[in-house]
Amino acid sequence: MSELDHRVRGVDHVAFPTFDPAATVRFYRDVLGFPVVHSICAAGWGPQDHPDFIHFFFDIGNGDRIAFFYYFGLDRGSIGGGPKGDVHSRFGEHVPDWFIRSRHLAIHVDSEEDLLEYRRRLDASEWPCEMQVKHETIESIYTHDPNGYMFEMTRAMRPITPQEDLDANLTIDALLDVVAGPEPTFGKLLARKAELIVERAASWEPAR
Amino acid sequence: MTTLYVLDVPENATVPVVAAQDPQVSVGRVGPYFEIRSAGPIVVDRRATGCRHAVWYSAVAGVARDSRIVQHDKDALRVEPA
Structure with missing residues (x-):
């Protein structure tokens, strides 16, 4: 961040x-x-x-x-x-x-x-x-x-929610990890993102 | 185990509901994500969700490493143990 x-x-x-x-x-x-x-x-x-x-x-x-x-x-x-x-x-x-x-x-x-x-x-x-x-x-x-x-x-069609900002940041961090490795694929991105969700999403709270 | 993550936003709300029609499937939470889990496959019928195509094809936030998507098309999303 x-x-x-x-x-x-x-x-x-x-x-x-x-x-x-x-x-x-x-x-x-x-x-x-x-x-x-x-x-x-x-x-x-x-x-x-x-x-x-x-x-x-x-x-x-x-x-x-x-x-x-x-x-x-x-x-x-x-x-x-x-x-x-x-x-x-x-x-x-x-x-x-x-x-x-x-x-x-x-x-x-x-x-x-x-x-x-x-x-x-x-x-x-x-x-x-x-x-x-x-x-x-x-x-x-x-x-x-x-x-x-x-x-x-x-x-x-609606305002962007705070959780979509979290999701965008997890996507980008997963993408950077996947493109740093060999043969990036969408499947590898979703697997890396699942790990980041487990690591970081549980403790997430929307900014006030 | 099959594990699928879907972000909790209004457009995705029906995805865990449809997935959970299978009694083997459980739906929990990890922060703002739905954690959809099953010992076997997770199958979601697109028409039952009412998701339009742009929503449907971007609804998956994450798929655990022990799981894999075997179908994600206009008819259904199917995730199975890898």
Whole structure:
């Protein structure tokens, strides 16, 4: 357990490249209603070979922002890569979709009503909701933005309980033990976690 | 002996109840975990628990070293002595 004080305050911004700023602005500002809150128009960035660019930001709530880089004159074809993925990361045909989708941004909403409101906005657009799923304790909607980035919005179906924090810490300690050994498997993790439950869970009390 | 641990959160509440329908199975506690034990196999029917899939596939917190999962699919969870 970390004794370091925890000073950070969430996401300042997360940034992605785009080759289609018009569609990106339509998706984030005009469809979802995320205000444009900042932009930088830069003539290069020091090195001679750096293109001129626009760096633009949308508010995603809570003062957090999603940002894009549009580079003038950058040819999309020059990036290379395979037929799958988004405009930043291209993958070969053989790469499974679940692996590609595992990197994504999820934006939080407070209620089912808010989630369904964003679903309505997406469904009325060129980027309709592709999936609405109840996971373990959250419900999410998914689409891909105009750049191919997987985009999730999610709500908590209930608050996280203190015992789930304990469970998460036992999982991580078991995982570190298992990946330090040969051939990690899910079965080995569950066996190690059972030992940690016996060692540590009986004396556990929720923090007050 | 077969031993299975399940975290006590609302979504998992039916898992020990369904497991305990077998009179050989006993359900105890280790802190916030259910400790489900049996001299033989522990079998839990998914539909009887009413767990949706995401909950079902993440419901197992731990399996003792003398036990092993032999089935965990859309129909059932089955843990047997190793």
